[in-house]
Structure formats: C-alpha cells, structure tokens
Amino acid sequence: MIKTLLDRNSNTAILLAGILSIIVGVGVARFAFTSLLPFMLEDFLSLTYTGVLASFNFAGYLSGAIFSIFIKDINTKVKYFRIGMILSIITTLILATTTNETLWLVSRVIAGFGSAMVLIVGSALVMVKLNFEDKTKAMGIHFSGIGFAIAVSELISQTVLKNGTWADAWLVLSVFAFIVSFYAIYILSFDKVLKKEVVKHTLSKSIFTPYVILLIFAYFTEGVGFVVQGTFLPDIINSLEGLEGYGNLGWLIVGIAGIPSSILWMRLAHNYGSVNAIILAMALQIIGILIPAFSTNITLNLLSGALYGSTFIGLVALFMNLGGQLAGKNPVVLMGSMTAAYGIGQVGAPLYSVALIDYFGNYNSTLYVTAFIVFLGILFLLLAKRIQKIKS
Known part of the structure; x- marks a missing residue:
C-alpha cells in the first residue's frame, strides 16, 4: 500500500495528491477564511472590509484562471502548480502573523492567484497523469476534493478555536498545508521532462x-x-x-x-x-x-x-x-x-x-x-x- 501511494504513476496516489492539493489551495487558502470569518468579525474585521477582501481574493483567482488558460507546456504547468502551492501556504501564514490591512489585501489577491494555479493547473496535471481510458469518473473523484477542502479546513479551524484564537488557527492551517504539500508536489510531477507538442487550432468567433x-x-x-x-x-x-x-x-x-x-x-x-x-x-x-x-x-x-x-x-x-x-x-x-x-x-x-x-x-x-x-x-x-x- 505504501509503495502504491509513493508511486508517481499510481492512479490512487495521483487522485490522493490531487485532493490534498485542493485542500491546500482551495481549503486553506480560500475557504478557511469563510470558516474563521465569524471569529475575525468579533475581533478585528469589519463586514465592509471583509467584502473588499473577498472581492480582491476573487479578482486574484480570476487573473490566475485566465493566465492558466495560456500555459500550454506541461512542464511549465508543473512549475506554476508548485508556485500556487507555495503561495497558498505563505499567504495563509501572513494572516496568522499580522493584522496590517494592506498586507491582508495583498495576501488575499495573491492567495486567489495561488488557488487558481492549484485548482485549474493542478487539475490539468491530474488529468494528464491518470491512466484511465475514460477519465470522467476519476475527475469527479478529484473534484470531490473541494468538498473535502471545506470540511477539513473547517474541522482544523474549530479544533484550534476550542483553546486558541483565529490567528492560532491560521498558523496551524499553514503548518498543515506545508506538511501535506510535499506529497502533492512529489506525486504531481514527472520522472523526466516531457516533450509534448502543442497543437494550435485557429480561433473561430463562430x-x-x-x-x-x-x-x-x-x-x-x-x-x-x-x-x-x-x-x-x-x-x-x-x-x-x-x-x-x-x-x-x-x-x-x-x-x-x-x-x-x-x-x-x-x-x-x-x-x-x-x-x-x-x-x-x-x-x-x-x-x-x-x-x-x-x-x-x-x-x-x-x-x-x-x-x-x-x-x-x-x-x-x-x-x-x-x-x-x-x-x-x-x-x-x-x-x-x-x-x-x-x-x-x-x-x-x-x-x-x-x-x-x-x-x-x-x-x-x-x-x-x-x-x-x-x-x-x-x-x-x-x-x-x-x-x-x-x-x-
């Protein structure tokens, strides 16, 4: 079983790595904010500022989503997926260690971009690596990671909040993300550099x-x-x-x-x-x-x-x-x-x-x-x- 989970070409390992990456990039970097919002509103945030932070986060995600469309080369996709994982961890750590409003705004924009790299580019890597003839059902399993992302980040947050603060919760979430990211990054890469020709199709407005x-x-x-x-x-x-x-x-x-x-x-x-x-x-x-x-x-x-x-x-x-x-x-x-x-x-x-x-x-x-x-x-x-x- 351990051998299977450490095999970069095992479908089980690829799906597990995909789900873990979504937990980091979408759960920790995005949805944990919703989970911790009631506690941050009591202590630090205003509702108006929360709306601005959310809007900036989605603007970052939108820019990342559009950017990801133009990443054709598979090796470049691996690079940006890793960047997305790193940004997801660093931006979470910022929320744990400062209440500077400007840093929070910048952090949420960058976290949004990182989430897009993890979800969109990471999903493309999962799809390329999976060894199934029909990948539809397997990709359904992969996207179940969004549900896991919400549930896992919520459970971690609530466990920490029993004895700690929302800042402690952000710190634990960033440590958790740092640990599991090693596995996701290891599995969702390739043993050798892939040469994949990009087929260009003409753009049709029709x-x-x-x-x-x-x-x-x-x-x-x-x-x-x-x-x-x-x-x-x-x-x-x-x-x-x-x-x-x-x-x-x-x-x-x-x-x-x-x-x-x-x-x-x-x-x-x-x-x-x-x-x-x-x-x-x-x-x-x-x-x-x-x-x-x-x-x-x-x-x-x-x-x-x-x-x-x-x-x-x-x-x-x-x-x-x-x-x-x-x-x-x-x-x-x-x-x-x-x-x-x-x-x-x-x-x-x-x-x-x-x-x-x-x-x-x-x-x-x-x-x-x-x-x-x-x-x-x-x-x-x-x-x-x-x-x-x-x-x-």
Missing part, C-alpha cells in the same frame, strides 16, 4: 452563437450565486435569532454535501442532459439562498448549507464540461470567456452584498438580490433551450 452567449450569461449569474454563501454563510446563520453559534456546523455540512456532488451531477447530466441538470441545480441553489431570509429553523438553515454545498461544486463541473463539449478542438477561448464571466460575478457580488448589509442591517436584501440574479440565470438557460429547439 463558436459564440446566441446559445453559447446565453450559457455564458447564465454562468455569470452562478458566479454571483456562489459567492454570497461562500463568503458569509456561517455569519448568515449566526445572525439569525436562536441560531448563534450554529454557523460553523452549517459550513461543515456545506463541505460534507459537496464531496459527492460533482459525481452525482455529472451522472444526472449524462442521463437527462447538461442544461436540464444545470437548471435543476440552480433552482435548488435558489431555495438554499432564500431559506435564511424566511426561516430561523435550525434544520432548514442546515439544509440551506447542504443545498449550497451540493450545488455549487456540481455547477462548476457541469458548466465546464458543457463548455468543453461545445468548444470541440478549441476549448481555450470558450473556457476563458466562461471563466471570466463567472469571475466577474464573483468579484462584484461581495461588494453589493456588504453595501446592502450596511444599509439594511441584515442579510435578507442581499439574499433576495442574489436569488433573483441566479433566477435570471435559469431564464437565460430556458431561452437557450428554446433557441436550440428552434434550430433543430
């Missing part, structure tokens, strides 16, 4: 049909739908009467629900069509977004976390898979456009969220606006289906 443009708009709305709960969910639950202290349980449920989600949604897409699966997932997400605005029931609000966790990871997989199918031999431009649209939604959402929270004094208006924007995404998709039906 891919941007009305159907594809509507899909891009829908993915923008999902970028908005992802952010609000992804940034504030523990604090949203804690702000409800009688639910103080339950926010982090809700966040743990997000991670647990997210673990099998991409596998299940990809199966639904295979059986019933990608657009139909996306519409269902977005409808469930809207229900999850609205629950805290209408109810203070603990079970329903924990269900809100489960609905969020079980949809947002699946939706990324569904949209990216559909984009890949539509793009054919030239996925770069379409993937880049979809990622940019999603990223713009991510950058903008925290800013309108904190503006509405400051004005109204609670999260309700933010949740209504977010749910409405995701609903617009469903309308875009229904219109896209109608266009396809008319064409066929």
